[in-house]
Amino acid sequence: AAGVIQSPRHLIKEKRETATLKCYPIPRHDTVYWYQQGPGQDPQFLISFYEKMQSDKGSIPDRFSAQQFSDYHSELNMSSLELGDSALYFCASSQGPDTQYFGPGTRLTVL
Amino acid sequence: DQQVKQNSPSLSVQEGRISILNCDYTNSMFDYFLWYKKYPAEGPTFLISISSIKDKNEDGRFTVFLNKSAKHLSLHIVPSQPGDSAVYFCAALGTGNQFYFGTGTSLTVIP
Numbered sequence: 697a698a699g700v701i702q703s704p705r706h707l708i709k710e711k712r713e714t715a716t717l718k719c720y721p722i723p724r725h726d727t728v729y730w731y732q733q734g735p736g737q738d739p740q741f742l743i744s745f746y747e748k749m750q751s752d753k754g755s756i757p758d759r760f761s762a763q764q765f766s767d768y769h770s771e772l773n774m775s776s777l778e779l780g781d782s783a784l785y786f787c788a789s790s791q792g793p794d795t796q797y798f799g800p801g802t803r804l805t806v807l
Numbered sequence: 808d809q810q811v812k813q814n815s816p817s818l819s820v821q822e823g824r825i826s827i828l829n830c831d832y833t834n835s836m837f838d839y840f841l842w843y844k845k846y847p848a849e850g851p852t853f854l855i856s857i858s859s860i861k862d863k864n865e866d867g868r869f870t871v872f873l874n875k876s877a878k879h880l881s882l883h884i885v886p887s888q889p890g891d892s893a894v895y896f897c898a899a900l901g902t903g904n905q906f907y908f909g910t911g912t913s914l915t916v917i918p
Contacts, residue, residue, distance in 0.1 A: 699809070739843075786908075788908075796845070796894075796896075796911065797908075797910055798896075798908035800907075
């Protein structure tokens with residue numbers, strides 16, 4: 697069965713650069729969630745989208761923005777990167793308020 | 808291919824009784840496992856973890872059991888409380904600090 701796809705799997709950036717992470721949900725899933733997991737920390741909910749509209753917002757910094765496109769894929773844009781942004785970024789998808797299926801994550805390293 | 812599986816999408820338990828949530832994995836290289844709890848519209852909350860060198864870890868009402876030979880772990884909640892009603896995810900740590908999540912089990916504790 698198709699799973700959640702995230703790209704890239706690994707990304708290395710320097711401070712003050714910009715990064716874009718992509719998430720392709722499971723087909724027919726209409727909800728996408730983004731999480732950030734720092735080293736040794738629990739995942740932190742960032743933001744979610746339902747039917748291409750922002751549905752919930754967590755601890756997402758102002759330097760980050762995200763959107764869900766007409767094909768339901770989502771992109772997380774991160775600007776003015778800081779060392780503390782180095783983390784594993786998970787995307788999950790669901791069909792409405794149902795079980796979330798997590799992607800493999802994108803590991804972002806900011807140097 | 809799903810490397811961490813939670814074959815029961817839902818579970819209902821009477822308040823005060825034991826809840827047992829199960830998780831199976833396929834990769835024998837996984838050496839660290841976690842359980843997360845998630846309420847609707849919130850990010851996952853870390854519950855309890857276990858290293859592969861142990862077969863049991865207990866924290867209050869929560870106990871996780873690991874059977875490496877069977878590639879199986881379970882979370883026991885006793886006594887179950889209505890506030891425990893949530894979706895529970897197990898996750899396994901693979902190489903490169905990549906967490907593989909199960910698909911979740913929705914627990915309902917009936918008062």
